[in-house]
Amino acid sequence: MLHRPPRADLRRLATFAAVGVPLQAVIGGISVLTGLNPWIVSTHFLVTLLMVTLARRAGAPVEVHMPPAVRALAAICLITTWLVLVLGTFVTRAGPHAGDPDSGRNGFDEVALSQLHTDAVCVLFGATVALAVVARVTETTRTVRRLSTVVLVTEFAQGAIGFTQYFTGLPWGLVIVHMALAAVLTVEVTILFDHSRQRRSCRLLTAE
Numbered sequence: 626m627l628h629r630p631p632r633a634d635l636r637r638l639a640t641f642a643a644v645g646v647p648l649q650a651v652i653g654g655i656s657v658l659t660g661l662n663p664w665i666v667s668t669h670f671l672v673t674l675l676m677v678t679l680a681r682r683a684g685a686p687v688e689v690h691m692p693p694a695v696r697a698l699a700a701i702c703l704i705t706t707w708l709v710l711v712l713g714t715f716v717t718r719a720g721p722h723a724g725d726p727d728s729g730r731n732g733f734d735e736v737a738l739s740q741l742h743t744d745a746v747c748v749l750f751g752a753t754v755a756l757a758v759v760a761r762v763t764e765t766t767r768t769v770r771r772l773s774t775v776v777l778v779t780e781f782a783q784g785a786i787g788f789t790q791y792f793t794g795l796p797w798g799l800v801i802v803h804m805a806l807a808a809v810l811t812v813e814v815t816i817l818f819d820h821s822r823q824r825r826s827c828r829l830l831t832a833e
């Protein structure tokens with residue numbers, strides 16, 4: 626190659642995509658060959674979300690200052706989101722939407738897993754509320770303040786859909802929306818995390 630792009634992070638992310646897409650083709654093929662094995666199907670979905678997360682980091686801003694509490698809370702939100710996502714796939718793989726009836730289930734108790742999934746959502750919601758508050762009483766950016774609100778709204782909508790589908794026998798239409806919103810939330814939380822990596826002096830806001 627004659628021209629090497631100066632952005633090493635872009636090169637790294639392009640490599641992730643180049644590896645990730647064929648890898649997904651392989652995982653998709655294995656999931657079919659194993660009769661939609663619940664573990665393989667979950668991996669297929671989670672690798673997709675991981676690629677979304679990694680792809681977004683291409684636009685990560687650099688070198689501005691940000692309060693440590695905002696950085697910490699945004700990191701907690703990202704980690705907890707992934708915990709919620711993984712537990713969500715466990716719930717699905719225990720229930721009726723894990724594939725054909727003879728494709729097997731993961732063998733866990735669906736109700737207990739749903740409870741655990743919801744517990745993790747509560748932690749995520751709490752961390753996001755804390756982030757939205759801290760972002761407003763310390764010197765952050767308008768983007769971080771707005772993003773924390775957007776993430777909160779998405780979590781609220783996703784929680785409402787989650788409870789509705791749980792109590793109405795998992796209608797497929799709602800399940801699809803739940804999966805789509807999970808991807809949207811992944812993107813939003815990743816963008817929020819990226820912005821929290823900016824560095825900004827940590828002074829309490831006296832006026833704005």
Ligand code: HEM
Binds near residue numbers: 710713743803
């Ligand atoms: C931020 C909030 C939430 C996120 C990001 C989230 C994400 C997910 C994900 C990724 C899945 C797996 C989809 C799949 O593997 O096909 C899932 C499944 C599920 N979630 Fe959530 N969820 C959230 C909140 C909730 C809440 C509050 C409930 C209430 C009980 C809930 C109930 C369920 C159920 C019952 C399933 C299994 C659906 C099925 O069997 O098809 N979720 N969730």
